[in-house]
Amino acid sequence: MKATDFEEEKAADIDQLDEKILKLITKNARIPFLEVARECGVSGAAIHQRVQRLLNIGVVHGSEFIVNPQKLGYNTCAYMGIYLDKAKYHSQVAEALRKIPEIIECHYTTGAYAIFVKIQTKTNKHLKRLIDEELQDIEGIARTETFISLEMDFKRQVPIK
Amino acid sequence: MKATDFEEEKAADIDQLDEKILKLITKNARIPFLEVARECGVSGAAIHQRVQRLLNIGVVHGSEFIVNPQKLGYNTCAYMGIYLDKAKYHSQVAEALRKIPEIIECHYTTGAYAIFVKIQTKTNKHLKRLIDEELQDIEGIARTETFISLEMDFKRQVPIK
DNA sequence: CATGAAATGCTTTAAAC
DNA sequence: GTTTAAAGCATTTCATG
Numbered sequence: 001m002k003a004t005d006f007e008e009e010k011a012a013d014i015d016q017l018d019e020k021i022l023k024l025i026t027k028n029a030r031i032p033f034l035e036v037a038r039e040c041g042v043s044g045a046a047i048h049q050r051v052q053r054l055l056n057i058g059v060v061h062g063s064e065f066i067v068n069p070q071k072l073g074y075n076t077c078a079y080m081g082i083y084l085d086k087a088k089y090h091s092q093v094a095e096a097l098r099k100i101p102e103i104i105e106c107h108y109t110t111g112a113y114a115i116f117v118k119i120q121t122k123t124n125k126h127l128k129r130l131i132d133e134e135l136q137d138i139e140g141i142a143r144t145e146t147f148i149s150l151e152m153d154f155k156r157q158v159p160i161k
Numbered sequence: 162m163k164a165t166d167f168e169e170e171k172a173a174d175i176d177q178l179d180e181k182i183l184k185l186i187t188k189n190a191r192i193p194f195l196e197v198a199r200e201c202g203v204s205g206a207a208i209h210q211r212v213q214r215l216l217n218i219g220v221v222h223g224s225e226f227i228v229n230p231q232k233l234g235y236n237t238c239a240y241m242g243i244y245l246d247k248a249k250y251h252s253q254v255a256e257a258l259r260k261i262p263e264i265i266e267c268h269y270t271t272g273a274y275a276i277f278v279k280i281q282t283k284t285n286k287h288l289k290r291l292i293d294e295e296l297q298d299i300e301g302i303a304r305t306e307t308f309i310s311l312e313m314d315f316k317r318q319v320p321i322k
Numbered sequence: 323c324a325t326g327a328a329a330t331g332c333t334t335t336a337a338a339c
Numbered sequence: 340g341t342t343t344a345a346a347g348c349a350t351t352t353c354a355t356g
Contacts, residue, residue: 011234022228029190029224032333032349043325048351050323059232063190063224067183069319071220073172077268079240079277081308094314101320107238111308116240120319147242147272153255158230158281159262193332193350204342209334211340 012059017042021050022060022160029063069120076121077149080131081113082141089140090114096138102130113145124148173220178203182211183221183321190224230281237282238310241292242274243302250301251275257299263291274306285309 014022017040024036033047040047054060069077084093090108093115097103105118121127127146135141175183178201185197194208201208215221230238245254251269254276258264266279282288288307296302 008236009231012232014233022226025226026228027223027225029226034349044349045326045351045353046324057232058229060226060228062188063226064188064318065183065186065190065221065224067187067221067318067321068219070170071173071218072175072319072321074319075169079268079270098315104319105316106314107240107310108312108314109240109308109310111306113308115314116308116310145272147270147274147277149268149270149277151269153267153269153276154259155266157225157228158233158235158265160228160233195332205333206335206343207341 012054012057014059018050018054018059019161021047022054025051025060025063026157026160029065073122074120076119076124076127077152078119078121078127079147079149080117080119081109081145081147082115082117083112083143084114084140085142086140087114093138093140100130100134102126173215173218175220179211179215179220180322182208183215186212186221186224187318187321190226234283235281237280237285237288238313239280239282239288240308240310241278241280242270242306242308243276243278244273244304245275245301246303247301248275254299254301261291261295263287 020040021036024031024039033051034044037044037047051060055062069075082093084090094106094108097106097115097117102119102121103117104120107116108114109116119127119130121130127148131144131146135144181201182197185192185200194212195205198205198208212221216223230236243254245251255267255269258267258276258278263280263282264278265281268277269275270277280288280291282291288309292305292307296305
């Protein structure tokens, strides 16, 4: 544990130009920076430098093409709450979960569950197999509760002002 | 409701070159396609055309720079299960939730809850205000259960082979 | 911090296989 | 589906304001 674990990560200094840049590049990572520049009324070099700064200070960390899981055959999306035998098992369980590629998100939570994950499997049977075989082998997991997503209504990033 | 709502979305035909392309562009949306081409041992035009095809058939839908919510002051991440008065309220509730920008993901689920959402707020107080004020005004919501994420262990996209 | 200018490199298209 | 070639743009850097 680091000393900084007791501090909140400080919000970055972001001005209106940064916000406008963020709005554009978080919607389309491949937009030419020169086009961003034209939309913002500044030079291309200014955008280049500001995006570099936003990366350096961690406001953005890279870019991704966004895949549609269903088109790769991943038709089942589920959330799962995990009860642990003891809270101290958290990090070893999290590490074991990281090794399962179908688990695409993992959080340490308050409330009923100690760990909360998002899972993407090809089928419901694939999900069942994952629960029955892979999860049961993980030391520290007491039991789990699964919520299958019948439909994703929407998904987006945090609002930028 | 569309007739196609009763069919599973078919997995796309993806060959090994597509997979290699996907692995690269889902990790870094701004990688030059010529660099992808060099890594794959084909021409730049081939990559250009294949990425276009992957977009056309919906295997990927665009690209995003990924923001770090904390750096924008969004320090509280939570999941919330929502109970509805009646299941038929689902779509009107989902539409109302879409208008709340702090709700960044919304699913129609099986299990204990009818709707399951991911929420990103600036503070715990901001989350409380959202629950007490914005959610209580939505017709059809019976009650909610909140799980605050103390720490995100990891987050990634679906595995590409 | 922003700019313009220059060098280098990338994107995009079309014709050909 | 892939290639090469060529034209048009974009990226990146740096000296300057």
